[in-house]
Amino acid sequence: MSSTTAPIRTAIVGYGLAGSAFHAPLIAADPAFELAAIVTANPDRRAQARATHPAATLLDGPDELFARARELALDLVVVASPNRTHVELANRALDHDRTLHVVVDKPLAASVEEARALANHANARNRLLTVFHNRRWDGDFLTARRLIDRGDLGEVVRWESHFDRWRPAPRDGAWRELPDPAEAGGLLFDLGTHVIDQSLLLFGPARTVYAEIDVRRPSARVDDDVFVAVTHDSGVRSHHWVTNIAAQPAPRLRVLGTGAAYVKHGLDVQEAALRDGAGPNDPGFGTEAESAWGTLGVSDDGELLRVRTEPGRYAAFYEGVAAALNEGAPPPVSAAEAIAVLEVLEAARASSRTQTTITLR
Numbered sequence: 001m002s003s004t005t006a007p008i009r010t011a012i013v014g015y016g017l018a019g020s021a022f023h024a025p026l027i028a029a030d031p032a033f034e035l036a037a038i039v040t041a042n043p044d045r046r047a048q049a050r051a052t053h054p055a056a057t058l059l060d061g062p063d064e065l066f067a068r069a070r071e072l073a074l075d076l077v078v079v080a081s082p083n084r085t086h087v088e089l090a091n092r093a094l095d096h097d098r099t100l101h102v103v104v105d106k107p108l109a110a111s112v113e114e115a116r117a118l119a120n121h122a123n124a125r126n127r128l129l130t131v132f133h134n135r136r137w138d139g140d141f142l143t144a145r146r147l148i149d150r151g152d153l154g155e156v157v158r159w160e161s162h163f164d165r166w167r168p169a170p171r172d173g174a175w176r177e178l179p180d181p182a183e184a185g186g187l188l189f190d191l192g193t194h195v196i197d198q199s200l201l202l203f204g205p206a207r208t209v210y211a212e213i214d215v216r217r218p219s220a221r222v223d224d225d226v227f228v229a230v231t232h233d234s235g236v237r238s239h240h241w242v243t244n245i246a247a248q249p250a251p252r253l254r255v256l257g258t259g260a261a262y263v264k265h266g267l268d269v270q271e272a273a274l275r276d277g278a279g280p281n282d283p284g285f286g287t288e289a290e291s292a293w294g295t296l297g298v299s300d301d302g303e304l305l306r307v308r309t310e311p312g313r314y315a316a317f318y319e320g321v322a323a324a325l326n327e328g329a330p331p332p333v334s335a336a337e338a339i340a341v342l343e344v345l346e347a348a349r350a351s352s353r354t355q356t357t358i359t360l361r
Contacts, residue, residue: 005326009076010035010075011036011059011072011076012024014082017275020052022314023103025278026314029279029315030318032326033076033318035056039060040059062092069100075101075325076102079105080132083184083185084175087109087110090102090104090122094118094127099127101129102122102129102130103321104130105132107184107189110182112339128325128331129335136197136317137313138198138270138312140252140253140264143262143310144264148255152260152296153259156236158255159237160241160255161239162246166247167224167245168217177221178221185222187223187225188226188345188349193341196341199240200232200341203238204234205232206232209229209358209360211227211348212352213349251264260296260297263294264295268286268312270286270314293306320332320333
């Protein structure tokens, strides 16, 4: 990959939640990038994009994007469109006669087979392919990782991760509520992608997977209540819950070690801030109030220590993309890591369907 200090001219395909609240603010705030184009045909979203990013060229669809990629001097395409389009659009970018590198919002693909083929294609074209697993930079996850690395918990034996929501009715017309497997809808492929990625990053490859995947809400057609248990090669067991029917949420994280436990309630603050129009360069962005900090220690001893939550750092993802393109550094998330997550998700589906534990290795 070529080395350059010129801004990385970037196009975002899709301007829904992912494009407007995550990718665009992070790209616009990083001087290594220039937000050159936004692809959306939705009139309301075009108006929002024009008001928020007036220097970006607005394009109606992918065909116009690829037809004008050379004219717009694009370097990077961010695929933030619905999951069923991820592989097709990434392949079109990789095949373009202009060198276009690719960021794909999670999940990389709807299947392991598609993801592997896409990764091989990117390698053959000598182009960057990375996946937006942004919750590696959640403040609570960064805090837990620091405590684990420092040995404050002793030997970790169990990781419990909840991503609980209260959404008792499906959203009409939402593609995530469509049952076609090609849509990669439902919570397993949405929030499940995040929590599985986090535990694989911390504890290494999955050896076995057991799952319970259910459709609980009346009129729902995709999974909305999911439990996945992973035994890692390292011996750690990680348990993951994602649900839309949690009228009262569990702790976001509970990490049990031989010496102590870390318990953290509440979600990372970055998504809410980004939705409200804040940016990663704003003072205090990603910083959590002391009242929300987690606790470390042994409750029987009555000596629970309030632990300051590390500031969340979603901006680190695009800093990593810039380093990969400009300096030849490894991508912030490799395609192989994203494929490993999909392997667990596919095993979870098989486990739930057969009511058995699936062995991966």
